[in-house]
Structures are given as C-alpha cells and as structure tokens.
Amino acid sequence: MTETVSSELPGQEFPVARGCPFAEPDAYARLRERKPVSKVRLRGGQQTWWVSGYAEARAVLADRRFSSDRRKDNYPNPNGDPRFRERFRHQPPPMVSLDGAEHTAARRALTGEFTMKRLAALRPRIERIVDGFVDAMLASDSRPVDLVQALSLPVPSLVICELLGVPYRDHGHFQSRTAAMIRRTASAEERLRAFDELRGYLADLLARKESEPGDDLLSRQLARQREKGALDRESLVSTATGLLVAGHETTANMISLGVAGLLEHPEQLVSITSDPARTPRAVEELLRYFSIVETATSRIATEDVEIAGVTIRADEGVIVSGLSADWDPAVFENPGALDLGREARHHIAFGYGPHQCLGQNLARIELQTVFDTLFRRIPGLRLAEPVDDIPFKANASVYGAYALPVTW
Numbered sequence: 001m002t003e004t005v006s007s008e009l010p011g012q013e014f015p016v017a018r019g020c021p022f023a024e025p026d027a028y029a030r031l032r033e034r035k036p037v038s039k040v041r042l043r044g045g046q047q048t049w050w051v052s053g054y055a056e057a058r059a060v061l062a063d064r065r066f067s068s069d070r071r072k073d074n075y076p077n078p079n080g081d082p083r084f085r086e087r088f089r090h091q092p093p094p095m096v097s098l099d100g101a102e103h104t105a106a107r108r109a110l111t112g113e114f115t116m117k118r119l120a121a122l123r124p125r126i127e128r129i130v131d132g133f134v135d136a137m138l139a140s141d142s143r144p145v146d147l148v149q150a151l152s153l154p155v156p157s158l159v160i161c162e163l164l165g166v167p168y169r170d171h172g173h174f175q176s177r178t179a180a181m182i183r184r185t186a187s188a189e190e191r192l193r194a195f196d197e198l199r200g201y202l203a204d205l206l207a208r209k210e211s212e213p214g215d216d217l218l219s220r221q222l223a224r225q226r227e228k229g230a231l232d233r234e235s236l237v238s239t240a241t242g243l244l245v246a247g248h249e250t251t252a253n254m255i256s257l258g259v260a261g262l263l264e265h266p267e268q269l270v271s272i273t274s275d276p277a278r279t280p281r282a283v284e285e286l287l288r289y290f291s292i293v294e295t296a297t298s299r300i301a302t303e304d305v306e307i308a309g310v311t312i313r314a315d316e317g318v319i320v321s322g323l324s325a326d327w328d329p330a331v332f333e334n335p336g337a338l339d340l341g342r343e344a345r346h347h348i349a350f351g352y353g354p355h356q357c358l359g360q361n362l363a364r365i366e367l368q369t370v371f372d373t374l375f376r377r378i379p380g381l382r383l384a385e386p387v388d389d390i391p392f393k394a395n396a397s398v399y400g401a402y403a404l405p406v407t408w
Contacts, residue, residue, distance in 0.1 A: 014040045014050055015294045017394040028052055028324040037310040048076045048317035052324035054331040056308045060320050062353040066299035070097050076298040076317040083188055092235040094242035113217050119361055126365055129158050130373045144384035144405040152255035156366055160247030165216025174198055178245050182397045202240040251363045253400025255370050258286045260404060261338055263383050268340045276372050282340040283367045288347035289338050291323040292399040297351055322348050380408040
C-alpha cells in the first residue's frame, strides 16, 4: 500500500481495546464522525482501511468486489505475524474465506442443517440443556458461581457438540484450544499450535465417523461427499473447525455479556421478565449493543472500489467494524443506551451480505432460552462483584468475559 495512515487519529493502532465494558472505544466514534472510511495501522504495522459507518459497512459487505480470501497478501492481519497467512495457504480454507461460486457451493452444503424447521425441532433439547445447567447452579452450595463456567460456556458447547457429532466429553480440549486461538496476548507459536491441535483432533474424529457414522452434521457431510464421489477430508476438517469454534465461542461470550448488561440495567431487565414475548427483540438489541466480533468482517478489494467518496484500490485490505457500525447514531438513535424496546434486527453483529453468519438463528434460540430460563428460575440473580472488577476480554478477537461471578 502506498497511502499513509490516516492523520485523523495519528499513532492509534486498531482494533482498539474497549476501555469501558459497555461502550465502543472513543476512537471509533471520532473516526466514524470525521471519516468513516479511513486508512489505519493495525498492531504489527500493517496499513489497511477501516470502515466505521453503518451505510459504508453494509456497502462493503454486500459488494462481491471485496474478497474474504485470507490467503491474499494484503488481507488484514491484526496478529501481525505472516505465519498465519502462510498456514492458511497450505490447507483448504473454511467456508467464511471462500468467495463466489466456491462459497455458494460450500454454504449450500450446510444450509439444510440450519433451516428454521430443523432449529425449531432443536429448541426443546436446548431448553432441557439450559435447565440442566441451571439445576446444577441451584444445587451448588458455593457462592459466588462463575457463570462463564457454569452456564455461558457449557450451553453452546453442548449444543454445537450434539449438532456436529463431537463428543462433549472432549469439551475441555477444544475450548482450551479455541481460547488460545482468539487470545491476542497469546504468542504466535501458542496460537498456531492450538490451531493445529484442534484440526488434528477433528481430523481424527472425522476418520472415526467414516467407519462409524452417526446422526449428526459431520456424518451427513461425509455421506454427502461420498455420494458425489469426491471425499475431501481436509476441506471437511476446515468446515468442522470453523463450525465448532464459531458455534460455541461467540454465543458463550454473548450469554455472559448479555447477563452482565441486563443485571446492570434492571429497568431494562424487568421488561423481559414481565413479558417473555419481548425477549427476541431484547436479544437483537443486546447483539447490536455488544457486537462482539471485530475482525471477522475483514476483506480485500479485488478491483478499485469507491465507498463514500473514497477509492479503495485493488489488493488493499479492509476491516469493517461491526461495533462502530452498530453504534452509528445516524441509524440507531442514542446508540450508547441499552434499549430492549429498540427495533435493532438490522444490526450487523452477524455480518451482512453473502457471508452473513450461517448459524445466527441457532445463536438467537440459545440466547433467548438462556435469558428467559435463567431470570425466571433465579429471579434474585445479581453480580457478585462491581462490573468494573469483572475481567472482560479486552485482549481477545471475540469480546466477552473471562469470568462472571454471580450470586443470589
């Protein structure tokens, strides 16, 4: 890239850690107001475009001239280590990194697993799972309870395990590897080792399913490929890795943040405890409010594209900030206020355009079920520490909380 870093915020590296757990960084608001499409510097020194306005964000994410292929040289790399790109070049990319016809075909192969009809059939099982973990919380003699370990992490982990056909007894293994992969303070060696170990685990699991298939998504994908006469084990490992990581880590963090946000806004919480029919809308507002994934919406231009009067040249990288876009006051009035009555479903917390999150409706069902069940069964739930003392994940690529002590 030949252009210099934007002079709007000299010296600032992106993404910016959240100083306040319930607010976007001040730098995002300043940049969005002054220049919503700006050149910035990432950690590690790479220069890339930062898109912070809502309209501009949707324009980029819907435009097929922006590629999701992270193997390309100038694709944004917040890790600052070229070994990550090299690793992606030597294995089949996950669906989220495919473009055009390849992406369409990969997505179509999985779409049937996430239809509303299939997800509706899963809801009773999700309700039983949530009730089971709440039962365990209530039976515990110790206080406070860490909600992350007691509920937030195990619920989506068990759900995605049952959906994919991953033994839940192995949850400690894949959770620890996922945590290392997304923790920015982990060394490059630690992150790459965790990534390789997770892929190795899933490769072994798929090998077992070839001879002992079950009634699960991975077994059905194996059967589908066999029927086509083109079994591609490495691609299935990439698919399984993406689904397993995204299927538990993001939802787990949204559960913790949602509970913390609701407990800190009791006047908002009462709106859903008094009328659970309002919970679906409340979930959309919580998704908008926290917008926990910062860099998954990275792109690279395949040709010159003009966005909001700014020309992004071919082969230049772009990061769309979902958090900044979802706090754009031109679209969401008083965005810093948590308002569960707000119509916020047009947020981009799940992305936008052809790469929008495939499992978003599963996440919605899990979040709705957890919030309704938890606050109905433990009406006296409260934070056991001041919110400022909670260890939030300021150093992770997926925002959340490392622990959330609660009591009642």
